[in-house]
Amino acid sequence: MVETVSKKVTPHDILRKKGSEKIVMVTAYDYPSAELAEKAGVDIVLVGDSGGMVMLGYESTTHVSLDEIMMLCKAVSRGAKKPLLVGDMPFLSYQVSIEEAVRNAGRFVKEGGVDAIKLEGGEEYESTIRAICRAGIPVMGHIGLMPQTAALWSSYKVRGRTADEASKILDDAKAVERAGAFSMVLESMTSEAAQLVTENVRIPTIGIGAGLACDGQVLVYHDLLGLQSKIMPRFVKRYADLSKIVIDAISSYRNDVLTGSFPAEEYSYHMEKEEAARLQALKKKMR
Ligand code: KIV
Secondary structure, eight states, X not given: OOOOOSSOOOHHHHHHHTTTSXXXXXXXXXXXXXXHHHHTTOSEEEEOTTHHHHTTOOSSGGGOOHHHHHHHHHHHHHHOSSSEEEEEOOTTSSSSOHHHHHHHHHHHHHTTOOSEEEOOBSGGGHHHXXXXXXXXXXXXXXXXXXXXXXXXXXXXXXXXXXXHHHHHHHHHHXXXXXXXXXXXXXXXXXXXXXXXXXXXXXXXXEEESSOTTSSEEEEOHHHHTTOOOSOOOTTOOOSOOHHHHHHHHHHHHHHHHHHTOSSOGGXXXXXXXXXXXXXXXXXXXXX
16 A cells, blocks of 8 residues: 555645656545545545446436535545545536636535536636636646537547647647646547647646646546446556456355355354343243
8 A cells, every 4th residue: 555645735736746746636436435545645536527427327427416526525525634635517517607607616615525626628618717716716627528518419539639639729728727727637638639738838737548748647436446347448547356356245245145154153143141041941931
């Protein structure tokens, strides 16, 4: 196990890492996963809207509600104290108006107990990000493939395959930086596009399917641990196959119950001898 960080990670700590140390982010959605991520020594725990899929079974992240994410944030904030906690603003919690975006971002901090929020969008969300930052809430941007709207357009192709597309991604990145974000996620884009962005913004980039040039990396908890049976995108590296371990364990338990070998003596409680004898006597009388 990796040594845990000794003090609370702040957005300034994340900013300082650019160019000197890689940033490690993982998602978590409940108390135990947050505790384990903290023990593993990650810098940032993201309560991603991907929780809508891996925890709640929605087809895409588009369907998860603010209240659902809020519940996940509360659980994570009880489980992890040291990493920077980032809550992911779900679809339509920041798109309707800037005022609503600021109010909802505030809920993440006040009710959810997280330290910062993340939202998807580039140039068109510059004013929204600026307003949330002005309210004092640290913002992590998210550009490239943006799953909330990608699901609606069925457009999951890798971004930044042409020079023009890479240049548009850089425009988005510059807007996110100008607005005051302390970092940004780059999702599903060519390594060339991610490198262009990383070299041309002063805030750290955190990649998922965006190659090695990014200042940090993020993976979804369930993907990293092999807790999902679905086909994974190419960028997912599985560090464990927990599905198999869990299924094997539950199958063994089922087998033990069916054969009567669980609970064995060591898992059972008994009366003191005298009480057992009294009970026997009582039983005789009852016959
Ligand atoms: O919701 C999520 O898990 C994310 C990551 C993929 C960055 O946004």
